[in-house]
Amino acid sequence: MSVTFPEGIRAAGVGAGIKEGGALDLSFVGFTDGMAHIGAAVFTQSGAAAAPVLVSRAHLDQTKGRLRGVLLSSGNANALTGDAGQQAAELMAAACAEHLGGEEHEYLVCSTGLIGIPFPADRIRPGVELIAEEMGTDPRAGERAAHAIRTTDTFAKQAEVAGIGFRVGGMAKGAAMIAPNMATMLCVLTTDATVSAERAQSALGWVVDQTFNRITIDGCTSTNDTVVLLASEVGAEPGPDFEERLLEVAAKLAYSIVSDAEGGSRVGRIRVVGGASVAEAELAARGVASSLLVKCSLLGGDPYWGRVLAEVGAALPGVDISSVSVSYQGVKVCEGGVESASRLSLADRRRLDHRMGEREIVVEIDLGQGQDTVEVLTSDIGHGYLEENRGTS
Template sequence: MSELGLTSINGISCLGKHIGLKKKKKDFTIIFSAKPLTAVAVFTTNAFKAAPILVSKKHLKKSKNCVKAIVANSGNANACTGLQGILDAEETCAIFANELKIKKEEVLVFSTGVIGTALPMDKIKQGLKKIKSQLGTTYVHEFNAAQAILTTDNKPKQVTVQQNGIKIACIAKGSGMINPNMATMLCFIATNAKLSVAELQKSLNLAANQSFNQLSVDGCQSTNDSVVLLSTQEKQIELENFQKLLTELCVKVSTKIAEDAEGAGKLMEVKVKNAKTQKQAALLAKAVVSSDLVKTAITGKTGLVGRILAALGSTFIKVNPAKVKLLINGQKIFSHNQFLKVDYFLFHKNMHKKCIQIEINLNQGKKESVALGCNLTKKYVEINTFYAPGVL
């Protein structure tokens, strides 16, 4: 058993391996527990939900939020694949359930990758043969699992937070097609905290709203994105403390996703302060973090401020330019509807930092929100221009 990560939680085993959906790279992940796990999830709100999401939703309901496994593949999204897609996702669960001698509805299934191509079921079937013996609880097993869900990510993403014996750990994938409501990527979280389904779901919703739903890589929402929270129900914890800990984990993993976004090299943190409502603060922060012109200005380290203001003014929310104050990496830049005289040397030094922190004070109320994002580069365009050669 590892000291950190999913496999540091009693009874959870993992694997990640190559079954031939991607060239050479690992593309198949399992998270398993012989004892039942309480499971809740948030899914993309996209109308074109991928087949595995529809199947996982059904299984969560049928199993009454009591599951034993997550089966996930990368390289193929099994999205926009019609009835065949549903049958394939169901069959994947059934074969795995049969191998492990569990019920089909105790398996959740996820896919990420290219849209519109049928899942090659022969490869899935071959990959699932004698899978039980390949599961393990070492760091290597978990690292492989974290690797095998990646698409255009550069690094696997693993986060653990803990407090007084309570652990929350996750593996995640991000990169492109990342924009809220819900969920912005795949993230599989496990905890030993003893909480009800309702408490877990509420905590996950709240944490997601303050992290994944405030994260934008390219403003594009995926058909497949999902966050799952599994619990072994071992240790008592105050709900409030769990909430804090879970939010901390979700913010950490969101930051990792923004840092490792397609073609990006810089993290952008936009805090909107003193808004009338939290919702308005969140929406305005998102508008700034999502602007292609703000994002290219961060790459170019110049021409940033006007673009931030233009983005801030472009929503349907009323903003009073005369009240707005703007700071970039702590430096006061704009106030009373005009640019301030600033130390240019310091400004340009700040623009070379890895993380650009933009603080916008609306002076309209008392609520605030933070959005996370990244810069836009030619590399992003290149990756997404040539991502899926030969695909419709």
């Protein structure tokens, strides 16, 4: 399971000394032939976007989607670091051009980690030299690349699927500052399909909207969020299942991010059905998924539908609450806007009790208005989150 699963993709992960103690902290994903192929990217919408985001946006623009690869560092976000940070991000691209060939604007750069701390730019050149030596096309190389982008992630997040005549691979990192409209997350998706730059960019935008833009851990939007797609153009032009397979890989990675939420122990799948429109269903799902009280209920394994409806009402001031029902784990606890749990059969009550102990909790909210459905993934909020984040982290 790796970014190197598709043909024509190579990767590396090395310890460049950005983190303490020699941990893996510099990662590269590019093409086996060392040349420029198709690239697309989606970035944070923050007005405080980090230097690597500014540099990568400009490079993607300049090359119109033909890239040699992406260099990713972890341990320091190079965000809110002023002119020195901007120079460090440019140096990352320049070091790639120097040691891996081509022009600096043919490389994207990403960083994740602490905000506002001067970036140790002197670690970059030696790190990229190591990458040039260690680059490989085997699963092990992809795995090291996935490890080298971790911050407080407890495991490396990878996924791969095969389509008709092409493959898709991917890696991501997440953990906290995860919110609607991306996250403190980095993700690289790879494929050997031959797609145009336009198709790559539009497929990526479509996929991100339905996956990384529909997860929330703490409602905080990051300065560094970036999702990159690299296509090696080794295979043929794929059919419409290309977008579907890309979605599948991105959805797996997004799920991994939420399941590895800082200090979290549960995944909440907030599914709104019966919406009069996607927009309405999405507002309701986001409202419930972002609620600190709902997250506390997930922590406690408590099917407290009252808080869910309170959030639906807050998100949709014009809602007809008397047509809304709520199920936890497939068991209806609220119908017509009032509680119905007291009318459950003993078997259903036992099933609910038992299933509220599971790691994934499905909360289904039926607005009773129409046919539109939206799902947003969330995590519980645990004591570990508070401890992890009370100091600078």
